[in-house]
Amino acid sequence: MNEKELGVLFCSFREGNNEAFSEIYNELKKPVFTIAYRITFVREIAEDITQELFLKLYTSPPDASVRNPRAWIFRMARNLAIDALRKKQCSDIDEVTLSFDDTERINSGIDIEKALSSLSLSEREIVSLHIDGGLGFREIGKALGISLTSAYRKYKSALNKLRRML
Template identity: 40%
Template sequence: MTNEELQIKLAALSNGDKTAFEEIYKHLNKPMYTIILRITQDKALSEDILQEVFIKLYKSPPKPPIRKPRAYIFQIVRNLAIDSVRKRPQFADLKSIEDIVYLPTDDFSQKMDIDHAMKTLPLQECQIVSLRINGQLKFREIAGMMDIPLGTVLWKYQKAVGRLRSILSGGAI
């Protein structure tokens, strides 16, 4: 679903169209859940946060015009996930709660390999890769969301992808 299509669906949702909500849910629930799970590393908590995001969208959809609705929604996802982790006592003292990502695939062993490789990346790089791949956000949107320069996002993404390729092809960690 493109930003334009999502914008139309959100406008329809604002007018009470439940079908639009269902379509938004079907399209975004998996990438949203994946990002939340990588931040919280807790399935039950991730499901709760996902539900909270969709309840917020349903009860008060963003008012048009939103130029980048996908980035807007993933910013909500990221913020709620990070906030929930910060509230947990064992993470209260950490400066950065950003966590590793999960790349969707149907092969379980490949999932495990990717998960292992992602854990080797610095936290910020993992989040950039996740927002790009799972969230399908543009680099400029990621830069704005994370409040870092576009060049830094591009550099960290390329660096992370190179490291992942090396690890997944049997290179050193």
């Protein structure tokens, strides 16, 4: 589903068509859940975020001035995930990485989750928004408040880190 089709669905939903919301939900539920999970790495939190986001979306959908509703929603998912991490009282969230010894090579089997968890929070955000959310680097830059080039560079750096581990 492209941006135009998604925009039409939102327009239809704002006019009271609940079927349109179902379509929007089915289109975006998986990427929203995945983005939330990749940022928090806690399944229950990701579920709560997904639920909260779609309930918010149901009561107050983005208005017609939002040009890219997909990016708008994923940015919302990202913000909710960051808030959830903050609530977990992480003092320096940018340094939050799950326990993973970088020197440990993954020779015995693929464990992409483990490798992803070793990335910094901002790298995980960018990787997930790009791969799971399908957002371009310009949109990611806007969502994270960084330049397009920085977003692209961080993404490439994250992939290089993953390459070294896999």
